[in-house]
Each structure stands twice: as C-alpha cells, then as structure tokens.
Amino acid sequence: RDVGRVIVTCPDRPGIVAAISGLLFRHGANITELQQYSTDPFGGTFFLRIEFHREDLADGLPEIEAALAGLAEGRSMRWRVTTPAVRRRVAIFVSKADHALRELLWRTQTGELEMDVRMVVSNHQDLRDTVAEWAVPFHHVPVGPESRDDAERRALALLTGQVDLVVLARYMQILTPRFLGAFPDRIINIHHSFLPAFVGADPYSAAAQRGVKLIGATAHYVTAELDAGPIIEQDIHRVDHRHSVADLRRIGRHVERAVLARAVGWHLQDRVIVHGNKTIVFA
Amino acid sequence: RDVGRVIVTCPDRPGIVAAISGLLFRHGANITELQQYSTDPFGGTFFLRIEFHREDLADGLPEIEAALAGLAEGRSMRWRVTTPAVRRRVAIFVSKADHALRELLWRTQTGELEMDVRMVVSNHQDLRDTVAEWAVPFHHVPVGPESRDDAERRALALLTGQVDLVVLARYMQILTPRFLGAFPDRIINIHHSFLPAFVGADPYSAAAQRGVKLIGATAHYVTAELDAGPIIEQDIHRVDHRHSVADLRRIGRHVERAVLARAVGWHLQDRVIVHGNKTIVFA
Amino acid sequence: RDVGRVIVTCPDRPGIVAAISGLLFRHGANITELQQYSTDPFGGTFFLRIEFHREDLADGLPEIEAALAGLAEGRSMRWRVTTPAVRRRVAIFVSKADHALRELLWRTQTGELEMDVRMVVSNHQDLRDTVAEWAVPFHHVPVGPESRDDAERRALALLTGQVDLVVLARYMQILTPRFLGAFPDRIINIHHSFLPAFVGADPYSAAAQRGVKLIGATAHYVTAELDAGPIIEQDIHRVDHRHSVADLRRIGRHVERAVLARAVGWHLQDRVIVHGNKTIVFA
Amino acid sequence: RDVGRVIVTCPDRPGIVAAISGLLFRHGANITELQQYSTDPFGGTFFLRIEFHREDLADGLPEIEAALAGLAEGRSMRWRVTTPAVRRRVAIFVSKADHALRELLWRTQTGELEMDVRMVVSNHQDLRDTVAEWAVPFHHVPVGPESRDDAERRALALLTGQVDLVVLARYMQILTPRFLGAFPDRIINIHHSFLPAFVGADPYSAAAQRGVKLIGATAHYVTAELDAGPIIEQDIHRVDHRHSVADLRRIGRHVERAVLARAVGWHLQDRVIVHGNKTIVFA
Structure with a gap:
C-alpha cells in the first residue's frame, strides 16, 4: 500500500541524493530503501533506486513526477516513478x-x-x-x-x-x-x-x-x-x-x-x- | 584519500536522508555509497551509513562534525564520522x-x-x-x-x-x-x-x-x-x-x-x- | 532395466567386498556402482551398497538372494536386494x-x-x-x-x-x-x-x-x-x-x-x- | 601406517572388482575405501581406486604388485600401487x-x-x-x-x-x-x-x-x-x-x-x- 519507487540515471555529480531525497521529503514521502551506484564518482554515471512510502500515494504521485521532471531538466537525468500497485x-x-x-x-x-x-x-x-x-x-x-x-x-x-x-x-x-x-x-x-x-x-x-x-x-x-x-x-x-x-x-x-x-x-x-x-x- | 564515513542511528521519521545528504552536499562532500535500514518505517529505529568523498577532507571534517552535532540535537540521533585514513x-x-x-x-x-x-x-x-x-x-x-x-x-x-x-x-x-x-x-x-x-x-x-x-x-x-x-x-x-x-x-x-x-x-x-x-x- | 542393488550391513572384517563381488560375478552380475564405509576398520560396522546390471534380472534374483542368505549366515550380516523396477x-x-x-x-x-x-x-x-x-x-x-x-x-x-x-x-x-x-x-x-x-x-x-x-x-x-x-x-x-x-x-x-x-x-x-x-x- | 592404494584402469567387463578385491583379501589386505566408475558398463573404460590396510605393508607390497601384474596380463589393464608413506x-x-x-x-x-x-x-x-x-x-x-x-x-x-x-x-x-x-x-x-x-x-x-x-x-x-x-x-x-x-x-x-x-x-x-x-x- 502506498509504496512508490524512483529510479534515476544521470551523470554523477555532488548533490543528487540530497536533491532527490529533499524533493521526496517535501512531498511527504518517507524513504524506506535507498541504493545508489556510480561507475566513477568523478564524471561517471550515477544510478539511484529509492523505495518510499507516501500516504495516499495516488494523490501525491503527479506532484512528485512533476517535481522530478523539473529537477531532471538540463541535467541529462533519466528517471521514472513506479509503484507495485500497478502490476x-x-x-x-x-x-x-x-x-x-x-x-x-x-x-x-x-x-x-x-x-x-x-x-x-x-x-x-x-x-x-x-x-x-x-x-x-x-x-x-x-x-x-x-x-x-x-x-x-x-x-x-x-x-x-x-x-x-x-x-x-x-x-x-x-x-x-x-x-x-x-x-x-x-x-x-x-x-x-x-x-x-x-x-x-x-x-x-x-x-x-x-x-x-x-x-x-x-x-x-x-x-x-x-x-x-x-x-x-x-x-x-x-x-x-x-x-x-x-x-x-x-x-x-x-x-x-x-x-x-x-x-x-x-x-x-x-x-x-x-x-x-x-x-x-x-x- | 579524502574518504569519510557517516554512521547514524536514530528514531525513524521522514526527512533524515534528505537532512544528512543535504548537510554533506553543503559541506562539499560527494556521496559514493549509501545504505540505510529501518526496523520499522513507522516508529522504528533508523540506521544509515554513508561513504563520501570530500577534497581536503581533514580541513572539512570539523565543520561536518559540527553540523552533524547540530542536526542531532533534540533528535535522539547517535552519529559518528570516521575515515579509513585513521587505521x-x-x-x-x-x-x-x-x-x-x-x-x-x-x-x-x-x-x-x-x-x-x-x-x-x-x-x-x-x-x-x-x-x-x-x-x-x-x-x-x-x-x-x-x-x-x-x-x-x-x-x-x-x-x-x-x-x-x-x-x-x-x-x-x-x-x-x-x-x-x-x-x-x-x-x-x-x-x-x-x-x-x-x-x-x-x-x-x-x-x-x-x-x-x-x-x-x-x-x-x-x-x-x-x-x-x-x-x-x-x-x-x-x-x-x-x-x-x-x-x-x-x-x-x-x-x-x-x-x-x-x-x-x-x-x-x-x-x-x-x-x-x-x-x-x-x- | 535389469538393475539391482545390494545393501549390506555387518561387522567389519577383511574379505567382505571380495565375497560379495565374487558372488555377484558368479551369478552373472556386472557391478556398476559400489560404495562402502566402515565406522572403524578394526571391529567397526561395515556398510556396503552395490548397484549392478544382470541380464534377465528377474530370473537371476532368487539365486542371488539365496546365495546372499548363505553368505550372511553366521556373520551377523543384514542384507537386502532391491530393484528400481519395483517402485x-x-x-x-x-x-x-x-x-x-x-x-x-x-x-x-x-x-x-x-x-x-x-x-x-x-x-x-x-x-x-x-x-x-x-x-x-x-x-x-x-x-x-x-x-x-x-x-x-x-x-x-x-x-x-x-x-x-x-x-x-x-x-x-x-x-x-x-x-x-x-x-x-x-x-x-x-x-x-x-x-x-x-x-x-x-x-x-x-x-x-x-x-x-x-x-x-x-x-x-x-x-x-x-x-x-x-x-x-x-x-x-x-x-x-x-x-x-x-x-x-x-x-x-x-x-x-x-x-x-x-x-x-x-x-x-x-x-x-x-x-x-x-x-x-x-x- | 600400513596404508596402500591400488589404482586401476581397464576395459570394463564383469568380475574386475571381484578379481582385485579377492586378490587383496588373499594377500591380507582389508579394503577401507573403494570407488569405481565406468564410462559405459558395456564396453566402456573402467576405473577403480581402492585404499586398503595391510599389516607390515612393506613386506606384503611386492607380492601384491606381482599378483596384480599377473592379473593385468592380457587384460589391457593399467595399474599402480602407491602408499602415502612415500610422499x-x-x-x-x-x-x-x-x-x-x-x-x-x-x-x-x-x-x-x-x-x-x-x-x-x-x-x-x-x-x-x-x-x-x-x-x-x-x-x-x-x-x-x-x-x-x-x-x-x-x-x-x-x-x-x-x-x-x-x-x-x-x-x-x-x-x-x-x-x-x-x-x-x-x-x-x-x-x-x-x-x-x-x-x-x-x-x-x-x-x-x-x-x-x-x-x-x-x-x-x-x-x-x-x-x-x-x-x-x-x-x-x-x-x-x-x-x-x-x-x-x-x-x-x-x-x-x-x-x-x-x-x-x-x-x-x-x-x-x-x-x-x-x-x-x-x-
């Protein structure tokens, strides 16, 4: 219930975790699982998977997606939000x-x-x-x-x-x-x-x-x-x-x-x- | 070189990852590894381990520690910062x-x-x-x-x-x-x-x-x-x-x-x- | 087809493998698998499992069993012959x-x-x-x-x-x-x-x-x-x-x-x- | 002490285990481990490894080897006897x-x-x-x-x-x-x-x-x-x-x-x- 996932791929640079976790916090989401990997902290590719809980997820999803789209702009960031509710x-x-x-x-x-x-x-x-x-x-x-x-x-x-x-x-x-x-x-x-x-x-x-x-x-x-x-x-x-x-x-x-x-x-x-x-x- | 680690234990509640990753970002640290676990997202205990790179780590460490101490205050947060440089x-x-x-x-x-x-x-x-x-x-x-x-x-x-x-x-x-x-x-x-x-x-x-x-x-x-x-x-x-x-x-x-x-x-x-x-x- | 198994448990002493493999040979059986174990070669218990092939096994089985019964007599030997044909x-x-x-x-x-x-x-x-x-x-x-x-x-x-x-x-x-x-x-x-x-x-x-x-x-x-x-x-x-x-x-x-x-x-x-x-x- | 090993490779046919285990028994050896494998019970190659104990092994070894040589003759049998005593x-x-x-x-x-x-x-x-x-x-x-x-x-x-x-x-x-x-x-x-x-x-x-x-x-x-x-x-x-x-x-x-x-x-x-x-x- 009310579980969402954010998957992100982008060029690595400082501040990505802060930006996305901050965004989720501001939209009422509590991170329950977070994994990241970078092929190279200096100029490599960064991968992030976050699982979160947000009450009334369906209501909040459009906002979260809009915010992520804004964040992604100009950063070569590929992202998607999914939910196990949609099998x-x-x-x-x-x-x-x-x-x-x-x-x-x-x-x-x-x-x-x-x-x-x-x-x-x-x-x-x-x-x-x-x-x-x-x-x-x-x-x-x-x-x-x-x-x-x-x-x-x-x-x-x-x-x-x-x-x-x-x-x-x-x-x-x-x-x-x-x-x-x-x-x-x-x-x-x-x-x-x-x-x-x-x-x-x-x-x-x-x-x-x-x-x-x-x-x-x-x-x-x-x-x-x-x-x-x-x-x-x-x-x-x-x-x-x-x-x-x-x-x-x-x-x-x-x-x-x-x-x-x-x-x-x-x-x-x-x-x-x-x-x-x-x-x-x-x- | 210039690698630090933050280990945090505290009561789980939304915004912890955002707070600590934001703090690290503001102090020039790039997160290279992050793992977290919560015994229960609703009122459980939260555990966090972050490995980060920060140029001239020795210079930045006191500030990071001071900021973490500030963050921890009033949140029942136990934390420590370590570095592999100190064996x-x-x-x-x-x-x-x-x-x-x-x-x-x-x-x-x-x-x-x-x-x-x-x-x-x-x-x-x-x-x-x-x-x-x-x-x-x-x-x-x-x-x-x-x-x-x-x-x-x-x-x-x-x-x-x-x-x-x-x-x-x-x-x-x-x-x-x-x-x-x-x-x-x-x-x-x-x-x-x-x-x-x-x-x-x-x-x-x-x-x-x-x-x-x-x-x-x-x-x-x-x-x-x-x-x-x-x-x-x-x-x-x-x-x-x-x-x-x-x-x-x-x-x-x-x-x-x-x-x-x-x-x-x-x-x-x-x-x-x-x-x-x-x-x-x-x- | 025509596969039999002999399982033997008895006090360990020299000559058991020779006696049983000889018996099988004389009754037309070809050993295809043999495993043995002794809890102690000096006075322990000996365990043997042999899998063999014998043409027209059903015909030969009574003789093999009779011969094993003879061999077992007076040696505290427990034995049985089985065949995968009997599920x-x-x-x-x-x-x-x-x-x-x-x-x-x-x-x-x-x-x-x-x-x-x-x-x-x-x-x-x-x-x-x-x-x-x-x-x-x-x-x-x-x-x-x-x-x-x-x-x-x-x-x-x-x-x-x-x-x-x-x-x-x-x-x-x-x-x-x-x-x-x-x-x-x-x-x-x-x-x-x-x-x-x-x-x-x-x-x-x-x-x-x-x-x-x-x-x-x-x-x-x-x-x-x-x-x-x-x-x-x-x-x-x-x-x-x-x-x-x-x-x-x-x-x-x-x-x-x-x-x-x-x-x-x-x-x-x-x-x-x-x-x-x-x-x-x-x- | 007094442990020997026989390793045999030969064309598979019925009676090999009986012959070799009988030979060892007649020469005072007690088999403590026996493993065999055949690539094909009908005309394949047969492999045998026996570990045995024989009191005063050094005395008995020449006889065992002579007997094996006799057995091997005319059977395309390759064999060797070793002992852990010779490192x-x-x-x-x-x-x-x-x-x-x-x-x-x-x-x-x-x-x-x-x-x-x-x-x-x-x-x-x-x-x-x-x-x-x-x-x-x-x-x-x-x-x-x-x-x-x-x-x-x-x-x-x-x-x-x-x-x-x-x-x-x-x-x-x-x-x-x-x-x-x-x-x-x-x-x-x-x-x-x-x-x-x-x-x-x-x-x-x-x-x-x-x-x-x-x-x-x-x-x-x-x-x-x-x-x-x-x-x-x-x-x-x-x-x-x-x-x-x-x-x-x-x-x-x-x-x-x-x-x-x-x-x-x-x-x-x-x-x-x-x-x-x-x-x-x-x-």
Missing part, C-alpha cells in the same frame, strides 16, 4: 520444458513474483494442459523453417499493447531484431550455461564434453547478439564425472528455474538497471 | 591454532584488511615464531586456574589506550564482564559452529555426534552470555558420514578463517551496527 | 503449505523421483485441488485436540499395507510412537531449520530473533524425540538484517523443498542407511 | 602473487597436504623471503623474451629426478611442449577463471567487461593447448556491479587458493585419474 503484464514464452514455466506460475500465485501473467506463448502444444491449471491463456504459435517471420508477426500481434515484459522460459527459438526492438531491455532469457562459457545450442553436451565440475545458468536481457546480452543473474551447481548429459540437464533445471525467477523478481521490482552491456542490480 | 589499532588473541591468526595477518599485509595489528596476545608460546615473521609484538599472558584474574588484568594493561578492537582468533579462554566492559561491541570472536547450534566447548565433536551434514562457523561480538552475542557473519561447509571429528576440525579451519576475516573487515569499514542482540551489516 | 509406494502428509508437496509431485512426474505416490493425507482441505491436478488420491484426516488418537488410527488404516514410505512434507502434527513404530526408518520429515538449531515450532521466528545470517532446512527420519532423528540432508540460504520473519519463510520454502526432494530421492535409491542416530548417505 | 616430491612455480603459494605451504605444514615441497621456482625474486620462512629452497629462474628456452632448460635441470609433481601456483609463463612432456599429467595449474570462460590472459578484466555475476577459478592439468587441459576442480564466488577489476582479483585469490589446494590434495592421494581430456575424481 507488470507479462508474457511467458516456452517450448516443451515445463520447469521454468511452472516456477514462474507458482511464484506468481504465492505472491513472490508480483506480476500479472497475461499469456503463455509456445511453438509447441505440450504445455497447454499445464498452463490451463493456472487459468492463464495459452497461445500456440508454431514456428517452422518457412514460417518464422510469420510466427513472429503473430506473436507480436498478441503482445503489442498487452504486456510489459517478455520472459523466455526455455523458449528454443531465436528472435529477430524486429521483435527485440519492440521490447528493449524487457525480454529476459534463461540460458542453460554459465555464460560466457557454452554460448549457443546444447550447452550441457558441451559442458559434459569439456569435463567441467560445475554447471550453471544465466538470466540475461536478450540482445541481437546470441547469448551476449546484459547478465542479470547467474548460479551454479556442482557435478562430477559420473553425471551424464541427461543428468546435467536434470540438475540444471533446478538452477535454471531459480536463476530465472530471481532475475524476473528483481526486474519486476525495478532493481535492475541496464548500463551498456552490463546490469546494475540493487538486490 | 584501527587491533589486538589479536590466540591460543595454539594458527589458521585464523595467519589469515588476519596475511590480509592485513595485502591491504584487504585496513588495520594496524598492534599486538598478538596468547596464553601459550606456540605461535611466537609465526607472529615474529610478521614483525608484530607478541605477548605471552599465561592463564591458569588460579591466575585468571591476574592474567586478564595484565592483558587489559597491555590493551588500554592502545587498541580499538580485540579479535579473538581461536582464543580458548572465557573473558570476564570487566574485560568485556572495556571494549563494548569491540570484541569479535570466531566460534567454530553454526550458532546457535553447538554452543560451548568442542562443537566439532558435538556436530559429529549429531550427524549433521554441514558444519559452520560464526563471527560475533562477545557479550557476557557465552556464544550468544550479536552475530556478524556465518558460513558453512558440506561434510558427510566419512568425516571424523579430526576431519571436521581440519575442514572447519577454512570456514573459520574466512568468516572471521570477513567480519573483521566489515567492522573496520564501519559496516556493522549493533542493535540489541543483532547486527545490521551494510556489506 | 516404492509413498504417502505424502501435508497441512496447508504446498511447496514441498508440489516439488515431490513434479519430480515424480519428471522421473527424477522414482516412486509411486499412492496418496496425499492432510489435516486440512486446502491442498485438495492441487493434488487433484496430479491425479493422486487426497484423504482429509482432520486432527483436533480431542481427535488426535482417532485421526492417527484413521491415517494408519489408510497406510497399512499400502505404502512403503511416509513423507511429511510440512505436516504440522506430531506423530505418536505407535505411528512411528509402524514405519521404522521410513518416515522422512522436513524441518525448517538447520538442526540442531531451532528445534520445535516456528524456527523462522527463532532465527529472526537470534539474528542468524543463514537459514536452513533439515530432512531427517522421524523418531520419538522431536526433531532429533537421523539427519539425511541439510542446506542453507544466506539472509540478512533486512529479512523479516515472512521473508525467511518465503526464502526457506525453496531450501526446504530442495532438501526434502534430495533426501527422498536418496532414500528411494537405497542410498541412505541408518546407523544409530546417524545416516550413511552413499550419494 | 610425493613437489616443485611449486610462482611469479609474484603469494596467495596460492602460502596456502600450499601452510597446508603442507599442517599435514593437510601430504607432500614434500622440494623447491619453489620463480621468474621473480619477490617471494624469496616468504619462501625462506618455510625453509624451502628458492630458485630464481628469470624468463625474458630471449631467454625463454634457456630458462626452461634450467628449470628442467632443477626438476629432473627431483620431483614427482609440478604445481603452477600463479606462474605467469607458458611452458613449452618439451617441458610438459617431461611431466605428463603431473603439472597442475590454477587458472583464475571458470574455464572454459575467459581463456588466456587477464580473465578478471574480461569478467568485469562481460558483467558476470560470479567469478571462478579452475585447477587443471596443463597440456599443450592453453587453458584447455583436463579440469580437476572449479569453484566460484558471487560478485556484483560494485566490484572493480581490482576487487575481482582480491576476491578471486581466495577462490584460487582453495581450488588449487583441493586439486593438489586429490592428486597426492591418487584420487584423480585422467581419461582423455577429462578427469575422474574419486573425492
């Missing part, structure tokens, strides 16, 4: 694997993920019944070698104006720049390796081949270059010589779903800021 | 085990721990040569069943006015309230279990007896109640049925030294605030 | 929390847990629909202050002859010795703390109160003494001062379900041997 | 960083690493005094762009016939095939990344550039291809956007020394078997 609308893309999807749906139901899953989109029919259990619309958009462009157009039509975030929960198709352009820094993928190791297809086979002693998973924003977008979260699990590729896949599922869920959770709470090809995560 | 003076207490001591001395030498080890105090002679390698004074203060009071008096005489922090790096003696009273919230102990499991002597034997699958270590401030002081840091290591008590001791050493070193490091950077019997750690 | 029949007990239950059902469906969930028993109705999705019978056995004996009798009647293993997946009732006696070393509970810390009710509140920096979960066999049975598996998750009791509960769920699932999986594969109040886990 | 002679190569070296020397002193450090070889003088504290010979073998071949010849002359294992404890020079050929599967390197990510020079800069959320270290046997040899052990540590390259180096040191020490310890206990470009680690 993000999310589309989850899957292929055949259910683990990441189930985790997201379950954490949404328990309230751990504050989002509104508007639809699940899949190039296969396999998970239709699973999705039905959670009362979420399921759209089958098959993708063939000939129909890729067409499929993407269909998917985009489903999403446009309907969702704020796209989560690729083991969706095994590559998206075109056109699709990516429609959701800049708003498409999260889970890659089943510890990037940048094992970019591309079938990383568990590659991991088994190389004889690694840990396998990992990486949640990242999708960019045009395959598996090279800004990393949000990573984690690993210990394996040994006894584990077959099938074992790695099985173990890896648990890492994948946890890493993806954490990344999505941070995104929903505006804790992730993309800066170049990296992320600042105010976890 | 803490530390005494390390040991018995016979060398692992925690070596870790602290090595991390001090590499600059990872910003402290000035003034002396090592031990109830045994075993580590005299080890300490000599690091050019740190070694004081042998034997403790017998009869001589305990006397020994503590001797230790206190060595410390008084000479050190700001006491680290018990596997010192196997219990300290009296008189000793503890001389260094409130400034004696850090490493206990070789995951507290509150296995309070007291020989926790590894107790752990083996219970058949736990993880062993741990806990760094905490020492209070009058044994192993019950505010916890600063804990960590664990996986073990299994094959591990004897001797194995647990051997494995545990690695956990102990890492946990103690992290706790001491955070203390030295004023990242640990004691609140009742708990700590806020702005890591 | 364990399992009852899952729950109260209101769904996370551990869902994990077990999901891992059963994916084949990661090789068991046959015969029923879910609960003292509440809350999870009836969840269980229905997985096509598993749900039995509501309410437990009131007056009806406890009666409820246990009803539960026992459901289980007797029907299940080989009982899993308490956050079942918030204490079982009587009569119930425990019906399933010796075959009731697995998940306790939501790092035992032996925080025995008893509401461990997350106790953890928050003590200010620990890690929370944990413990899977153990249930014995008459509360939370004191042989530990099978434990794990932890890092927390800090910002986490409320509700946060600990939320975070803890993920640890609990993983720890319980691992423990159940090892039990099903006969990897856990109880010895006194400890377990040997051939993971 | 491996080790040369540690370093450049300027002291952390991995100190860890190895300290763990040797405490008995955790059962080895005999015969010499430290360095292309710099920086660590001469550190080594002197441990009473280990220090050899300065400078390596220049012109003198590389010469330097290697000097190093080889120091090692030949004197050491059984070479540990590169952050030795920042590449070795030639001639050098590697003199110590096949007996040169262990610690690479300061989670291989195969960040092969080559300055992996921490590369990690910072890529924005990874975990940094790692990898201990591996050195082969002709840079950073591509069989991996023995890996581990990671969590980092975030606040960590500079210098921070990663500092944090990474702790991971590097732990990973290297574990790998060396397993090697010394004959727990690591190289198979193609992978390792079987009977940890």
